[in-house]
Amino acid sequence: xxxxxxxxxxLFLPLFGAIAAFVLPRAAAWVGLLAVLGTGVAVAAxxxxxxxxxxxxxxxxxxxxxxxxxxxxxxLSVAMLxxxxxxxxxxxxxxxxxxxxxxxxxxxxxxxxxxxxGMNGVYLGTDIFNLxxxxxxxxxxxxxxxxxxxxxxxxxxxxxxxxxxxxGALLFLMGVGFVYLQAGRLDFxxxxxxxxxxxxxxxxxxxVVGLLLKTALFPLHFWLPAAHANATAxxxxxxxxxxxxxxxxxxxxxxxxxPLPDEILVTLIGxxxxxxxxxxxxxxxxxxxxxxxxxxxxxxxxxLIFIAFxxxxxxxxxxxxxxxxxxxxxxxxxxxxxxxxxxxxxxxIGHDRIADLDxxxxxxxxxxxxxxxxxxxxxxxxxxxxFIGKWTxxxxxxxxxYWHWVAVTMxxxxxxxxxxxxxxxxxxxxxxxxxxxxxxxxxALADAAPLTLAIAAISLGLMAAPILSxxxxxxxxxxxx
Amino acid sequence: xTPDLIYGLTGIAVFAIGLVGALCAQDRLRRVLALxxxxxxxxxxxxxxxxxxxxxxxxxxxxxxxITGIVxxxxxxxxxxxxxRRLQTLEAEDDDG
Numbered sequence: 001x002x003x004x005x006x007x008x009x010x011l012f013l014p015l016f017g018a019i020a021a022f023v024l025p026r027a028a029a030w031v032g033l034l035a036v037l038g039t040g041v042a043v044a045a046x047x048x049x050x051x052x053x054x055x056x057x058x059x060x061x062x063x064x065x066x067x068x069x070x071x072x073x074x075x076l077s078v079a080m081l082x083x084x085x086x087x088x089x090x091x092x093x094x095x096x097x098x099x100x101x102x103x104x105x106x107x108x109x110x111x112x113x114x115x116x117x118g119m120n121g122v123y124l125g126t127d128i129f130n131l132x133x134x135x136x137x138x139x140x141x142x143x144x145x146x147x148x149x150x151x152x153x154x155x156x157x158x159x160x161x162x163x164x165x166x167x168g169a170l171l172f173l174m175g176v177g178f179v180y181l182q183a184g185r186l187d188f189x190x191x192x193x194x195x196x197x198x199x200x201x202x203x204x205x206x207x208v209v210g211l212l213l214k215t216a217l218f219p220l221h222f223w224l225p226a227a228h229a230n231a232t233a234x235x236x237x238x239x240x241x242x243x244x245x246x247x248x249x250x251x252x253x254x255x256x257x258x259p260l261p262d263e264i265l266v267t268l269i270g271x272x273x274x275x276x277x278x279x280x281x282x283x284x285x286x287x288x289x290x291x292x293x294x295x296x297x298x299x300x301x302x303x304l305i306f307i308a309f310x311x312x313x314x315x316x317x318x319x320x321x322x323x324x325x326x327x328x329x330x331x332x333x334x335x336x337x338x339x340x341x342x343x344x345x346x347x348x349i350g351h352d353r354i355a356d357l358d359x360x361x362x363x364x365x366x367x368x369x370x371x372x373x374x375x376x377x378x379x380x381x382x383x384x385x386x387f388i389g390k391w392t393x394x395x396x397x398x399x400x401x402y403w404h405w406v407a408v409t410m411x412x413x414x415x416x417x418x419x420x421x422x423x424x425x426x427x428x429x430x431x432x433x434x435x436x437x438x439x440x441x442x443x444a445l446a447d448a449a450p451l452t453l454a455i456a457a458i459s460l461g462l463m464a465a466p467i468l469s470x471x472x473x474x475x476x477x478x479x480x481x
Numbered sequence: 482x483t484p485d486l487i488y489g490l491t492g493i494a495v496f497a498i499g500l501v502g503a504l505c506a507q508d509r510l511r512r513v514l515a516l517x518x519x520x521x522x523x524x525x526x527x528x529x530x531x532x533x534x535x536x537x538x539x540x541x542x543x544x545x546x547x548i549t550g551i552v553x554x555x556x557x558x559x560x561x562x563x564x565x566r567r568l569q570t571l572e573a574e575d576d577d578g
Contacts, residue, residue: 150567166557
């Protein structure tokens with residue numbers, strides 16, 4: 001029997017799964033779970049291949065670039081694929097239980113599998129036009145997930161998200177057009193060889209602004225809090241944990257093949273990140289609802305990842321991406337756990353107003369415990385993966401003598417302790433509730449998924465060294481050239 | 482001015498008009514139309530990239546890209562219009578009730 005290429009499977013299993021889940025709405029959940037599981041197996045096979053060979057490349061249809069499209073996997077892309085598959089599988093298991101409405105249950109699976117297709121396509125893509133198509137696929141599926149609950153707030157937020165997302169993609173497309181005008185090819189390998197010029201700088205600027213809009217870096221984050229806070233819990237977990245990472249990943253890749261022409265731009269991106277940390281922190285302190293607070297914390301974390309990118313200036317860029325990649329992985333796992341837990345708390349208590357959390361007569365203890373564990377990683381306390389990411393960030397900034405980035409990171413950490421404490425206070429100060437406690441409703445399957453994710457977010461910190469050496473396989477950031 | 486330059490500059494201008502509209506327009510439909518303008522502008526630039534001298538022998542790759550871009554934008558417009566209709570229905574229900 002001919003072996004099917006795991007690269008192809010990673011891309012096409014979720015795509016065919018999405019179609020099957022749409023055609024067979026009654027079996028959608030099982031089709032979905034199977035497709036996600038199958039994708040996970042394909043990613044594992046891919047990881048083995050990358051461990052053995054460093055990088056894996058497949059030319060689709062046997063056509064070589066620049067005319068054909070090549071799929072390429074190296075350590076970083078497999079790490080992103082594995083994070084997506086792992087988080088996706090657990091969110092899927094949680095969704096089996098968390099989605100009660102028939103319409104939600106029916107449409108969640110095709111949309112989520114389509115989203116998975118788009119994201120896997122981004123992590124394997126080596127051609128910027130192909131990446132444009134993939135980010136549009138992600139955008140359409142993500143908007144669908146945002147409006148899944150069908151409430152007015154969700155549809156309104158989804159429409160805003162749609163505008164921002166499409167505009168971001170079109171800016172990217174315009175940049176692609178400029179690149180083709182200048183270089184006549186669109187594959188990453190071809191981009192390295194192109195001489196820097198005014199037109200290439202304009203192309204890079206257009207693409208970067210488009211990506212920043214899609215990944216919601218301050219001040220282009222305006223669409224994110226409403227969209228992530230109003231979606232149903234599994235959708236929020238996918239949007240916040242995974243979707244924003246796709247554009248971030250393209251940014252990391254693109255800037256290695258088309259380097260930012262000036263030190264000032266690196267500093268500017270770090271400054272925007274600092275703006276996100278401070279502004280998002282203030283908004284999280286003021287948020288009245290739990291899910292909104294969690295959404296603002298995503299804005300903060302995105303800012304932090306960009307600070308990690310800029311931490312040592314242009315000279316240190318080849319090291320800085322590692323800190324950024326660690327933070328991306330840590331946030332993906334922890335934030336999806338946190339959103340699922342927040343959704344459970346909202347389901348059990350019946351609302352998510354932070355001020356009234358302690359007045360409820362039910363106590364979703366396991367979900368609260370999960371939320372706290374996820375917060376440990378997001379705040380960046382040891383031994384979590386979030387801590388390792390932040391530590392790598394600060395170590396590099398200190399080594400380069402850029403103390404301002406250390407200061408911003410410290411301030412951001414303190415602020416995150418402050419705003420998560422608002423939530424913890426609601427969990428703990430139970431004495432204000434007079435009267436009988438309601439009976440414990442028991443644990444649900446929907447509790448297991450976020451708890452597993454939160455434990456993973458903390459324990460992956462203990463495996464940081466192997467993770468770091470894995471993402472360097474295949475020289476994702478061009479140490480070899 | 483050569484035809485390709487005129488065409489390219491027009492594309493950039495159309496994109497810019499669309500960009501202003503997408504950022505400044507209040508009306509939901511107008512914003513969708515502005516985004517369409519952006520995509521037309523980007524399409525213009527891609528078509529110019531197909532220009533070769535002599536013009537009788539153009540590069541086919543950008544043409545394929547433009548067609549893909551058009552298909553993507555049609556789907557995106559359809560989704561945006563569906564959302565706008567849904568939102569209007571929801572808001573009308575609120576006004577009645």
